[in-house]
Amino acid sequence: MEKIIEALKEEAILARKRSIKSLFNSGADRIDLFTAEHGSFKIDYSKQNISSQGWSLLLDYYYKSKIDHKIHALFSGKPVNVTENRPALHFALRAPKDVRSLPKHSSIVADVHDELEAMALIVRKIRKRKWRGYSGKAITNIVSLGVGGSELGPLLVCDALQEIGSSIGDSIKLHFVSSMDGTQISQLLEVLDPERTLFIISSKSFTTVDTFYNVNTALKWLTSYSGSIELAKNHHFIGVSASQEKMEAWGIRKENQLIFWNWVGGRFSLWSTIGLPIAIKYGMDVFYELLEGGYEMDFHFKNSTPESCLPTVLALISFWNSSFLEISANAVLPYDGRLKLLPNYLSQLEMESNGKAVSVNGTEVRFKTSPIIWGELGPNAQHAFYQLLHQGTQDVSCDFISTVKRYHNGARPDVEADFLYQQQSLSLANCFAQSSVLAFGDIFAEKEEINPHKRYRGNQPSTTLLIEELTPRILGSLIALYEHKTYVLSCLWDINPFDQWGVELGKSISEEALRAIHEPNYRNKFDDSTKWLLTQVSDWSSKDDTNK
Ligand SMILES: O=P(O)(O)OC[C@H]1O[C@](O)(CO)[C@@H](O)[C@@H]1O
Secondary structure, three states, X not given: OHHHHHHHHHHHHHHHHOOHHHHHOOOOOHHHHOEEEEOOEEEEOOOOOOOHHHHHHHHHHHHHOOHHHHHHHHHOOOOOEHHHOEOOOHHHHHOOOOOOOOHHHOOHHHHHHHHHHHHHHHHHHHHOOOOEOOOOOEOOEEEEXXXXXXXXXXXXXXXXXXXXXXXXXOOOEEEEEOOOOOHHHHHHHHHOOHHHEEEEEEOOOOOOHHHHHHHHHHHHHHHHHHOOHHHHHHHHEEEEEOOHHHHHHXXXXXXXXXXXXXXXXXXXXXXXXXXXXXXXXHOHHHHHHHHHHHHHHHHHHHHOOXXXXXXXXXXXXXXXHHHHOOOOEEEEEEOOHHHOOHHHHHHHHHHHHHOOOEXXXXXXOOOOOOOEEEEOOHHHHHOOOHHHHHHOOOOXXXXXXXXXXXXXXXXXXXXXXXXXXXXXXXXXXHHHHHHHHHHHOOOOOOXXXXXXXXXXOOOOOEEEEEEOOOOHHHHHHHHHHHHHHHHHHHHHHOOOOOOOHHHHHHHHHHXXXXXXXXOHHHHHHOOHHHHHHHHHHHHHHHHHHHHO
């Protein structure tokens, strides 16, 4: 193992000195070596700064680290979440009813399907406009209250599937509220009709303060119209959580409760009842298609060799860039407006999972782990931060993502269909042009007389993921692809991707800070900077009071 790591380090020294262009001139068939495909996906990673020698070393590392055993441990329900001593079974959420592949957890798939059926009942009632508010009027607006994994997945999918046509349309509107500062909820409450508004409390723990401050505001608002907390709770709140007891204690009516399980990590939960907003918006059939797509990717992941396994290929590239080339930024750049929320979603998935410095056995990780993942729609980012990618001093690895078939073959009857088709070609052309310029720079790069302000240095590595077209099934596969990439990365780094202790301390200190805003004596607990900030709040607030 040590030998492979040393060889990879040597390889990285060479890589830092060479250009990506030189790899293309070396005579090797990079397209043959560095492209992969499966189903509706094709990946070109030839523009990464990796040689064939480096790639074989990465594969050696994969085999020596026994990643296949770790994948087997995941799928056989071993407690891979070691710090919480539980399995991570999110893949079971998308398994067809007849699958019996989890010996130790034999009833899980049946439980999952029972809960999907409970969800289907709720979905049908809402979509058929039979869900009535406290005054008997049908619900027309649904507000999902949740944050992090309890929001980002459903939000991504609801947004991405907008063109598929079977949505509930405008008869029922769906809104998402997550921010604790009240901006979203206050703006919504100004325009919503309390008699026709239904809230979904989406929270695995059913304790997250961000969500519950929004819940309290919503409940207060509803009660002020209904005149009764009970009426408000019974007719206007659905709970989705892994804690039935907490839903019970809050007062969610039994038939308004949907559960999922502690073995589903929050950021892996969109396949569970947390996906309720997706099912409400597009119907259960679409939700099942999404699950099928996820399941197909699970099958590919379990049954392919690492060289041909898309999640593994993406993981090995990320491992190489972060841990050996020490490229600490990864931009996710979709060239399809329907995937505009994918960068946000992946930021949580990868950074909350793999933003760790301690290995499974508690010792310090020997590599740099997750890069900073951020992004934006590629075409818009071209006019925002691409300047830094092209001419800045930072190395950034880019993931270009583009859908190929869109507005094609009369897929749209509109008069503007031809123009939309041209827009799609324009978007693809931009995607390919950007990755080419980033890798190879300007064609005059070797000539010294060129104006230095106009030079493109090139050598910025990228991977391009081409998606045949965007359907619910393919979207499901796409999301599962990134879940598995995240898992393989965690195995390469030997860390637990399924806990998130790093966010816990911040949560408890916020409670102290909240107390200190109102109680000056309590501020002494804090450092001078924080004390000063807390004092400014009361200074400005007291000026407000004296001006009244
Ligand atoms: O679903 P919950 O329990 O409200 O948690 C929301 C989010 O908070 C976190 O626990 C930490 O931010 C995420 O992992 C999770 O998705």
